[in-house]
Amino acid sequence: MADYKFLEPYTFAKKGITVKNRIVIPPMTEMMSFSNGEVTRDELRYYRIHTGGAGMFITAVANVNDEGKGFEGELSAADDKFIPSLASLADAIHKDGTKAILQIFSAGRMTFKSVLRGKQPVSASAVTAVRSNSEEPRALSEDEVEQTIKDFGAATRRAIQAGFDGVEIHGANTYLIQQFFSPHSNRRDDKWGGSLEKRMNFPFAVIDEVQKTIDEYAKTPFIMGYRLSPEEVEKPGITIEDTLAFVDAIKNKPIDYLHVSMGDVWRKSLNDKSITKPLNISIKEHLGNDIPLIGVGDIQTPADAEKVLDNGIEFAAIGRESLREPNWVQKVEAGDEDAIRYTLSIEDHDSLGLSGTFWEFLLQAFRPGLQISVDKTTDRSLFNNALDNIFAGAK
Numbered sequence: 001m002a003d004y005k006f007l008e009p010y011t012f013a014k015k016g017i018t019v020k021n022r023i024v025i026p027p028m029t030e031m032m033s034f035s036n037g038e039v040t041r042d043e044l045r046y047y048r049i050h051t052g053g054a055g056m057f058i059t060a061v062a063n064v065n066d067e068g069k070g071f072e073g074e075l076s077a078a079d080d081k082f083i084p085s086l087a088s089l090a091d092a093i094h095k096d097g098t099k100a101i102l103q104i105f106s107a108g109r110m111t112f113k114s115v116l117r118g119k120q121p122v123s124a125s126a127v128t129a130v131r132s133n134s135e136e137p138r139a140l141s142e143d144e145v146e147q148t149i150k151d152f153g154a155a156t157r158r159a160i161q162a163g164f165d166g167v168e169i170h171g172a173n174t175y176l177i178q179q180f181f182s183p184h185s186n187r188r189d190d191k192w193g194g195s196l197e198k199r200m201n202f203p204f205a206v207i208d209e210v211q212k213t214i215d216e217y218a219k220t221p222f223i224m225g226y227r228l229s230p231e232e233v234e235k236p237g238i239t240i241e242d243t244l245a246f247v248d249a250i251k252n253k254p255i256d257y258l259h260v261s262m263g264d265v266w267r268k269s270l271n272d273k274s275i276t277k278p279l280n281i282s283i284k285e286h287l288g289n290d291i292p293l294i295g296v297g298d299i300q301t302p303a304d305a306e307k308v309l310d311n312g313i314e315f316a317a318i319g320r321e322s323l324r325e326p327n328w329v330q331k332v333e334a335g336d337e338d339a340i341r342y343t344l345s346i347e348d349h350d351s352l353g354l355s356g357t358f359w360e361f362l363l364q365a366f367r368p369g370l371q372i373s374v375d376k377t378t379d380r381s382l383f384n385n386a387l388d389n390i391f392a393g394a395k
Contacts, residue, residue, distance in 0.1 A: 002335055004302060005309040006316055010055065010292070012256045015221040017165070019055035020097050022309060023329050026259070026296045026317040027058045027103040027168065027227075029071070030358040037063065037076020038085040044092045046353035050322055052096040053329030056315075058168050058225075058259075059089065061103045064155040065148065067122050068106030068176065069115055073357050077104055077155035086162035099165040101223060104155045106148060108176030109137035109185065124179045124186040124193060124202070130234050145192055145202065148176070153209040156224075157217050166223025169206055172261040173229055177203050181246065184234040196242060200249055211254045225294075226250065227259040230279045231270050240269055240279060247286045257292045257315070258283070265297040265308060265316075284312055300342060302332050323354060 006022040032043035051057050062075035069076070075089075076082050086102065093100035109123035112135055122144070123137035140148065152169065159167050171177035179185035180202035186193040192202050207226065214222045228246070232238040250258070260280055269275040284293050292314035299305050305316035318328060325331070325341045332340075344352075349359050 002302070002332055002337070004306050004332065006302075006305045007329075007333065010314060012223060012292070014254065014256055015223060017099075017221045017223055017256075019099050021055040021329065022315045023054040023305065024294055024296075024315050024317040025050065025054045025057040025322050026294070026319045027060055027170070028319050028323070029361070030060050031071065031073030031361050032060075032356060032358050033073050033075050035072060037069075037074060037078065037082060039075065039089045040356075042353075042356050042358075044088060046355075046358065047089060047092045048095065049353040050326040051093045051098050053327060053333075054098055054318075054322075056099045056101055056165075056223075057093045058101040058103050059093070061105045061170055062086075062155065064104050064106055064151040067116065067119065068108070068148075068151075070105075070107030070111045070175065071115060077102065077158045078151070080158065083158050083162050086158060086164070090159075090163040090165075094163075099223070100163070101166045101168050101225065102155075102159040102162075102164045103168040103170050103227070104152060104159070105170035106151075106176035108179045109134070110174055123176065124182075125188055127185050127187060129174065129185070139188070142190060142192075149202070149205050149209050152206045153213040156210045156213040160214070160217045160222060164222075166225065166256070167210065168225040168227055168259065169203075169210060169255075170227050171203050171206075172227040172259075174232070177206060178229060178238070181242075182232055182234070182238050183236040184232060184238075196245060200246060203246075204249070204253060207250075207253045207255060223256045224254065225257045225259055226255045227261055229261050230283065233270060239271065240275065240282070243279075244282065244286050247283055251287065251290045255291060257294055258287060259294040259296070259317075262297045265295040265299055265313075267297065280313060281311060301340075302337060323352065326352065 009018050009020050010022055011018040032040055034040055060075055062077040063069045065078045090100040109121050109129050111121050121135055121137040122140050125139045128134050128136045156167050181199050186199055193199055210224055230243045231240055260283060265280060266278045268278055280295050287293055294315040294317050295308045295313040296317035299316050299318050300321040308316040324344045328340060
């Protein structure tokens with residue numbers, strides 16, 4: 001076996017849970033579920049093909065209530081009727097000891113009436129997102145805010161009962177939890193908005209409710225992760241200073257890892273060009289050893305992953321590369337790195353489980369031209385830029 005740090009096991013100190021290595025499959029939108037949110041056979045096949053190597057596999061996002069649905073083909077954890085469906089997904093992921101993590105969220109204003117079957121999207125405030133075709137949301141009432149927090153707890157209970165090893169709270173990518181933290185989307189003047197500290201109240205209340213549910217229902221240790229986006233381009237929007245204050249505060253919460261959503265793990269500030277340090281490094285400095293960090297974004301080769309750990313980040317997530325090479329970890333472990341695939345061919349999509357609506361979703365990113373099979377050294381940017389738009393941005 002190759003001598004890489006990312007192949008070493010890791011034990012989450014707060015829960016005593018050990019994962020077999022430091023490689024993570026991050027959540028990637030695949031739009032393969034039924035219209036009601038149940039898992040499909042094609043979806044299960046995709047997960048079975050791509051699991052087994054990484055220490056943790058985080059699912060595509062699942063909504064916690066009907067108002068939280070962001071797009072068609074999305075998983076749901078909004079009702080007990082979904083527990084059998086979720087159990088089949090957890091079971092599929094568990095191959096060869098991979099831990100199954102269910103990502104849970106509400107889309108907030110990042111959805112449409114058509115997706116919500118005629119209902120108006122909701123958010124922290126009635127502020128329309130600065131994106132084409134965005135619809136004006138209505139502000140959640142205080143009672144609805146409290147109910148949404150409880151819905152995150154109920155979704156966690158269902159994940160526990162379905163046999164998952166943990167949940168990841170999706171506080172990133174402009175969805176509802178981020179909308180409460182953002183000064184652009186949150187213009188409230190109650191306890192859920194206003195100052196930076198008050199804008200932290202909703203995400204922290206969700207964390208507390210999820211932990212309360214874990215304490216009540218989990219019979220074995222259960223992981224809770226949190227994902228965030230470090231900056232927004234909107235004005236006003238989340239700044240890296242806001243995020244570092246959030247990180248300092250979240251260290252007092254019972255989360256087991258922090259996951260920073262970016263298309264490039266070494267990305268610097270989008271808004272302040274005087275910042276020369278990668279944002280992940282600054283975040284890790286604030287976290288210290290209290291909470292492990294997952295780094296994600298254009299990690300493709302074993303050298304890429306090892307560089308992440310060499311810089312003090314505990315986990316490396318391989319998203320786009322895992323689509324092309326589901327046996328990435330296994331080939332590294334076998335010393336067969338030359339056999340790792342770094343291209344995605346149209347002819348291979350079905351054998352990789354990239355079928356149906358997921359494949360159509362990927363194709364849309366490459367039109368016109370459909371130039372999908374690319375060389376990792378000469379034309380890799382085409383593939384990365386297209387998938388960045390999918391997995392690090394709107395979805």
